[in-house]
Amino acid sequence: METPMTQTSGAPLLEARSVELRYNSGNSSVLALDRVSLEVREKEFAVIVGPSGCGKSSLLYLAAGLLESTGGEIIVGGDHVDGPGRDRGMVFQAYTLFPWLTVAENIEFGLKRRRMPAAERKEIVNYYLNEVGLAQFGGHYPKQLSGGMKQRVAIARALANDPKVLLMDEPFGALDSQTRATMQKLLLRVWDHSHKTVLFVTHDIDEAIILGDRVHVMTARPGRMKATVDIDIPRPRSLDMMLDPDFIAIKRQILGLLHDEIDEDH
Amino acid sequence: MRFDKTFAPADGGSGATTLPRAAAAPTPPRPKRRRGFVDVALTPRAAISPRATLIAGLVVWAIVLGIWSALTYGGVMPDIFLPSPSAVIERGISMVSDGTIWPNMWSSIEVILLGFAISSVVAVPLGLLMGTFRIVQAALEPMVNFIRYLPVTAFVPLFILWIGLGLSQRVAIIIFGTFFQQLVMIMDGVRAVPDDMLNASYTLGSSRRDVLTHVILPAAKPGIIDTLRITMGWAWTYLVVAELVAADSGLGYMSMQAMRGFQVDKIFLAIGIIGILGLITDSFFRLLRAKTAGWAA
Numbered sequence: 001m002e003t004p005m006t007q008t009s010g011a012p013l014l015e016a017r018s019v020e021l022r023y024n025s026g027n028s029s030v031l032a033l034d035r036v037s038l039e040v041r042e043k044e045f046a047v048i049v050g051p052s053g054c055g056k057s058s059l060l061y062l063a064a065g066l067l068e069s070t071g072g073e074i075i076v077g078g079d080h081v082d083g084p085g086r087d088r089g090m091v092f093q094a095y096t097l098f099p100w101l102t103v104a105e106n107i108e109f110g111l112k113r114r115r116m117p118a119a120e121r122k123e124i125v126n127y128y129l130n131e132v133g134l135a136q137f138g139g140h141y142p143k144q145l146s147g148g149m150k151q152r153v154a155i156a157r158a159l160a161n162d163p164k165v166l167l168m169d170e171p172f173g174a175l176d177s178q179t180r181a182t183m184q185k186l187l188l189r190v191w192d193h194s195h196k197t198v199l200f201v202t203h204d205i206d207e208a209i210i211l212g213d214r215v216h217v218m219t220a221r222p223g224r225m226k227a228t229v230d231i232d233i234p235r236p237r238s239l240d241m242m243l244d245p246d247f248i249a250i251k252r253q254i255l256g257l258l259h260d261e262i263d264e265d266h
Numbered sequence: 267m268r269f270d271k272t273f274a275p276a277d278g279g280s281g282a283t284t285l286p287r288a289a290a291a292p293t294p295p296r297p298k299r300r301r302g303f304v305d306v307a308l309t310p311r312a313a314i315s316p317r318a319t320l321i322a323g324l325v326v327w328a329i330v331l332g333i334w335s336a337l338t339y340g341g342v343m344p345d346i347f348l349p350s351p352s353a354v355i356e357r358g359i360s361m362v363s364d365g366t367i368w369p370n371m372w373s374s375i376e377v378i379l380l381g382f383a384i385s386s387v388v389a390v391p392l393g394l395l396m397g398t399f400r401i402v403q404a405a406l407e408p409m410v411n412f413i414r415y416l417p418v419t420a421f422v423p424l425f426i427l428w429i430g431l432g433l434s435q436r437v438a439i440i441i442f443g444t445f446f447q448q449l450v451m452i453m454d455g456v457r458a459v460p461d462d463m464l465n466a467s468y469t470l471g472s473s474r475r476d477v478l479t480h481v482i483l484p485a486a487k488p489g490i491i492d493t494l495r496i497t498m499g500w501a502w503t504y505l506v507v508a509e510l511v512a513a514d515s516g517l518g519y520m521s522m523q524a525m526r527g528f529q530v531d532k533i534f535l536a537i538g539i540i541g542i543l544g545l546i547t548d549s550f551f552r553l554l555r556a557k558t559a560g561w562a563a
Contacts, residue, residue: 066465086471096466100484100561110470113480141561154466161470 012039013077013197014063014165020071021058031222032058035072038216038225040165043195047208049254050218056201057093059223060169063199064090077164086110089163093170095150097142103153104129104138110161128156131190148179152186159194168200172207181239184210192236205258206242209233209250217257227257349531354538357531371539373515374505377433381440382501389448390490396449397456398482407453410446418443418504422511436508436516443504444497451497455489456482488555488562495551502544 021033032055040046048056061067063074065084074081076088089110097106104125111121129135132152142150151171158166172180184207191198191211202208208215209231217226233246241247306312314322331351337343338350345353361367395402421442429435459482467481509518517536524532555562 061465064465064469066468084465084468086469088469090466090469092462092466094460094462096460096462098463098467098481098484100487100559109467109480110472113471113473113476143561143563157470163469167469 011041013042013044014038014040014199015075016059016063016072017075018072019059019062019069019074021055021062021067022070033062033069034222034224036218036223036225037072040197040199042197045191045198045200045211045213047200047202047212047215048218049202049205049208049215049258050223051220051258052203054218054220055223056203056218057169060090060167060199060201063165064088064167066090086114086161087164088167089158089161089165090167090169091151091154091158091171093173095142095147095154095174097150097153097157099142101141102138103134103140103142103145106142106153107157107160109157124160128160131159131193132156132186146179147175148183151175151183155187155190159190159196163196165197165199168198170202171200173202180207185239187211188237205251205254209247209254210237210239210242215254217254229254229257346528346530349534353531354534357529357535358538361532361535367535367539370515370517370520370536371543373513373519374509374517374540375543377436377440377508377516378501378505380433381437381505382444382498384437385441385445385448385497385501386494389445390452393449393452393490393493394456394478394483394486396453397459397486398478403453406449410449414446414450419507422508426512431512431514436505436513439508440501440504444501447500448493448497451493452486452490455493456486458489459485488559491551491555491559495548495555498547498551499544502540502547506540 016036016038018035018037019033020031020035023030023032036055036059038046038048038059048059050056058067062069063076063081065081065088081088097103098109101109107125107128108121111124116124125138126135129138132155134149134152134156137145137149142153145153154171172183175183188211200208200211210233212231215229215231217229218224219226229250231250233241233244233250303318307314307318334348334351338345338348338353349357358367392402392406396406397403418439422439425435425438425442429438463485464477464481467477472480505516506518506521509516510522513519517540521533521536524530524536
């Protein structure tokens with residue numbers, strides 16, 4: 001089911017149309033995603049929440065072109081997704097920095113692949129190093145960084161490549177709660193500067209609400225779209241808004257949507 | 267499935283208010299409990315001092331050399347079976363001064379370097395392809411795994427029949443002994459590069475070629491150097507096998523000749539030289555890894 005869109009500013013930049021994903025193993029097959037449709041408008045921060053195993057990460061991998069769907073289609077910027085490309089940057093839950101490159105070299109990896117001149121590269125790298133608060137760490141290697149710092153570099157690396165849409169797959173899932181709060185704050189600030197179109201996957205409802213313009217709620221196995229909730233909390237946002245009555249009302253609504261899913265799970 | 271989380275303090279919540287400190291009397295300096303050496307040494311995985319590391323290693327050397335000396339100088343073992351340390355050293359000095367050691371040494375080094383280089387030059391790129399492309403792996407792995415378990419020594423007569431007794435026969439044995447092991451070890455190292463690292467590079471705009479040259483190759487480099495270092499050790503073993511059976515020079519040949527003349531000190535010398543040469547090649551690859559892949563630690 002779909003809720004009517006309240007804002008109609010801009011055409012969808014990313015659109016999933018009845019996406020189906022079926023895993024075949026031997027003679028049994030498992031339906032991971034069942035006709036999932038989704039629209040993300042330009043400059044929108046969209047979030048997908050759902051219980052673990054609902055296929056929300058798979059949907060992101062499909063949008064990135066790293067997985068192939070068994071039905072439906074995904075369109076980004078008017079083009080059918082057919083394999084990965086630099087127009088869809090991604091930040092992964094696992095640490096994926098290249099350990100043989102310094103922080104600065106990691107950030108310029110994508111820029112080098114498209115042969116951008118060195119001076120231009122340097123300018124972009126410095127901008128994003130500052131943006132994620134790692135100006136002093138350009139010459140460090142990933143193994144010298146904490147988990148939170150690694151993910152900051154991963155965000156900088158993806159943004160420096162200037163993708164049309166930034167896909168984020170539970171990027172703070174492996175971090176402790178205090179680091180996660182710091183990262184959410186940082187992402188809010190970075191997003192206020194860039195207004196990049198983002199599709200963010202998480203199982204953390206607080207995170208979904210505080211970051212997102214819209215939250216898409218998914219059901220567990222097989223993954224289906226259950227509802228879309230508009231988050232009309234004004235920006236710029238800060239984490240203490242998590243205590244506001246508006247926030248809590250939205251949280252109650254989303255918890256209600258997820259409730260039967262949680263009961264089914266255990 | 268739980269959706270609740272603990273709230274971290276929102277901005278500025280980092281101890282803005284200072285709690286009144288209890289006016290406790292300064293705690294007297296607690297006597298630092300020193301753990302005894304034995305206590306530390308018997309704790310699983312507990313770190314020991316660099317000095318203890320060095321001494322422990324030296325003690326074992328001293329014990330081995332001590333037993334050797336006791337057996338020989340004490341006359342327990344006849345010197346036609348076990349030469350004394352000084353006899354081995356004297357033999358070394360005399361063979362260096364009359365120059366008879368060098369042809370044998372160079373012969374062995376030549377065989378090792380040729381065989382190892384030919385094997386590595388093919389195994390490194392092929393192992394990379396096997397670890398990268400499933401089709402190459404599917405094609406080669408079953409055959410490679412079969413050959414890998416064939417004993418190299420069993421092929422020595424065959425190689426002698428095919429190639430004869432020259433340098434190329436010994437080089438062939440080194441290649442046969444190292445190549446298939448290198449291939450499998452390099453392939454495994456390449457396959458261990460995490461998928462999401464490749465995925466990340468794709469989403470940054472890498473082509474498939476970029477992924478191979480800018481992700482897989484650098485990521486696999488420390489593993490490749492380790493493989494070369496380990497298989498170099500095995501190559502020294504196969505060298506001696508080749509030289510014992512059929513050769514007219516080399517350190518293995520030197521041992522064989524010495525056995526016929528009951529010159530046990532000469533056999534010891536040959537073994538000692540192989541050990542030292544092996545140590546040198548090992549250190550070379552350790553250094554290479556530290557210099558070119560220090561990030562992997």
